Amino acid sequence: MDLCWHRRDLRTADNRMLAASDELLPVFVFDDTVLEHAAPPRVAFMLDALDSLREAYRERGGGLLIERGDPSTIIPDLAAEFDVERVLWNHDYSGLATERDEAVRAALDEQETNHEGFHDAVFHEPGAIRTNNGDPYSVFTYFWKKWRDREKSAPYEEPDSIVDEHGENLPSLSDLGFDEPDASLPAAGSEAAEERLSRFCDGPIYRYEADRDYPAKECTSRLSVDLKYGTIGIRRVWEIVENAKADAESEDERDSVTEFQSQLAWREFYTQVLYFNPNVVTDHYNAYENEIEFRDDPAGLDAWKAGKTGYPIVDAGMRQLRSEGYVHNRLRMIVASFLTKDLLLDWREGYDWYKKKLVDHDTANDNGGWQWAASTGTDAQPYFRIFNPMTQGERYDPDAEYIKRHVPDLREVDAETIHSWHELDEYPDTEYPTPIVDHAERREEAIAMFEQARGEE
Ligand SMILES: Cc1cc2nc3c(=O)[nH]c(=O)nc-3n(C[C@H](O)[C@H](O)[C@H](O)COP(=O)(O)OP(=O)(O)OC[C@H]3O[C@@H](n4cnc5c(N)ncnc54)[C@H](O)[C@@H]3O)c2cc1C
Structure with a gap:
């Protein structure tokens, strides 16, 4: 029997770790260190996805063990308690996950329990696609050409021999220390993911x-x-997308x-990029000669967070x-x-x-x-190519349909007025604010800020 440790692969279908086992004991651990970095929307979605995963195991005559604490003690303890042959998991590539897995690996080695990790979340694991010099790619177009041409594996078979250990009930959001999210979230679980995929491939993909x-056309896959949570496997997505390609009726x-x-x-x-540069979570990927002198503007940041900048889009x-x-x-x-570029605030905010x-x-x-x-x-946007928020709004939401959907104060205002909001002489009677900054001025200041950082002042 193998202990199969679920992390960001909350499904039974097309799961490489599960397909590698003849008899499995599935486990999920609420990791306190990971929870410290989490937030209500994600934890709420994850709880629903876990509920659905547990149901999928039940339907197949098995259970899902749910634990909470430090995986580097819980996983080896469970491995010993159930006397498993191996501990299996699918790789996760962030710095935090890599550190956690290193600790678990060391603890399992110590007690001489076999373990194995699999590349499952991506087709081509970090480092599999490199430049001719053997370096990881930093420019997408070249990466894409090689990625596209590599063979893609088919979905993995679902497991059928699952140990029936149910353990504790799922904790609630408040048990885990989180409030209910403000947002209404999408349905979680493999069934919901399959529905999103098939809805998309039945039409919008073309x-x-x-x-x-x-944005108003809502034609992306969602x-x-x-x-992110692995409620669907990447190979399954590819299979259905390739079927859609075979059914395409034109070159377009x-x-x-x-x-x-792509x-x-x-x-x-x-x-x-993250795997080879785990420091990008806190540092710029590209070092500038001088520090970028981002501003400190709590009021601007609050207006941005609240959606009250006076720039409708x-x-x-x-x-x-x-x-x-x-x-x-x-x-x-x-x-x-x-x-x-307009508020001149640090991207980390x-x-x-x-x-x-x-x-x-x-x-x-x-x-x-x-x-x-x-x-x-x-492979970033050059510092001098700065989006004009009014032009972006006019181009990508010409009838202001998306804007009106999300900004009720502007529902009675015509699209032309909305797209001229930065230069109106007189404002309609609405609660919606006037622009908090002048884009043209800020654009110049942003370029100067980057030129100073580049040492070009
Ligand atoms: C500032 C910023 C922050 C972002 N934060 C996230 C994030 O936290 N999580 C996230 O998954 N994506 C993020 N993206 C990328 C992208 O915006 C989302 O993946 C996309 O909007 C999700 O909607 P969708 O599933 O309908 O996308 P679709 O257009 O249907 O794309 C299909 C899938 O391809 C991947 N994808 C699409 N665009 C990108 C991209 N630019 N970079 C990497 N993968 C992409 C996603 O997995 C996505 O689900 C971010 C982009 C920007 C500019």
Whole structure:
């Protein structure tokens, strides 16, 4: 019998660790160190996903043991108690996870329990795709070309011999020390993930390339939370996406599917960036010659968090974050650019807020996204190419449909007025604020801030 330790792979289907075992004892541990870095939306989603995982095991005649504490004592203790042959897990690539796994490995070695880790969350594990010089990639386009051309494995078989050990009930959010999240969260579990995947592949995937930047069109997959918690396997996603590609009725539709596949490669690109540079969680990926002199502006930061900057598209994105624990990708870029280039605040302030509020917060993708927007990351937005929030709103939400959905104060205002909010002589009678900064001025100041950091003053 093997002890199978679930972490960010909360499913029974297409799970490499489970497929490697003939008889398994599934375990999940609420790790106190990980919980210190967690926040209500993520813990709430994870509890629902665990509930669904436990049900999936029950249906197959088994159980899921749930424990809480330090995995480096709990896992070896359980291994000894159940006299297992091996302890198995799927790799997690963040710095925190790597440290935790190192401690568990050492404790198991000490008591001479065999253990094995598997690459499951990604197709091509960090380091599998390298430049011709043997270095990890820092430019996405080259990484993507190799990633795309590598063979992709098929989904793994579901396990069928599961030990029936149920253990304690699932703790509640408050047992774990968290409040209820403010946001209404997506349904959790493998069934919900399958539904999201099939809804997407039944239609939106064919418009993805054309429509993915238009938030009101809602044509993206919403799979980020499932890929984060592993409520669906990456091979299963690929299988269904490849089926959709085979059913495509035109070259445009096929290209659209490929565009979606390249987003899955971005996820693996950032996973390897984090793996080889665990310090990016707190440091800039790209060192500038001088410190970037970000400002200290608590009032500006609060207005950004509350969605009250007076820039309608920015505020809509920030309010979507509050109400859904999710933000459309175009909006993540717009609000991150606004924080760093218009408010001139440190990207780490924004990253911390996302970490608290996003249900799909993923260290690699979130950090990669923030450092991209802040021009401090690998393959990042150049510091002088600064999003104009009004133009972004006009281009990607021309009828202000997305804005009105999230900013009720602007529902009675016409789109043209909304997109001219920064230059109106007279404001409509609404609670919605006037702009807290002047974009044109801040743009100049942001460029000067980066030039100073680059030593080009
Ligand atoms: C500042 C900022 C912060 C971000 N934080 C996160 C985060 O915490 N977690 C997260 O999963 N993504 C993050 N992203 C990337 C992206 O915005 C989300 O993955 C996407 O919006 C999720 O919606 P979706 O599943 O409908 O995406 P789709 O467009 O359907 O994409 C499919 C999948 O591809 C991956 N993906 C898509 N875009 C990216 C990208 N730019 N980088 C890496 N992977 C990508 C995700 O796993 C996503 O679920 C961030 C981007 C930015 C600019």
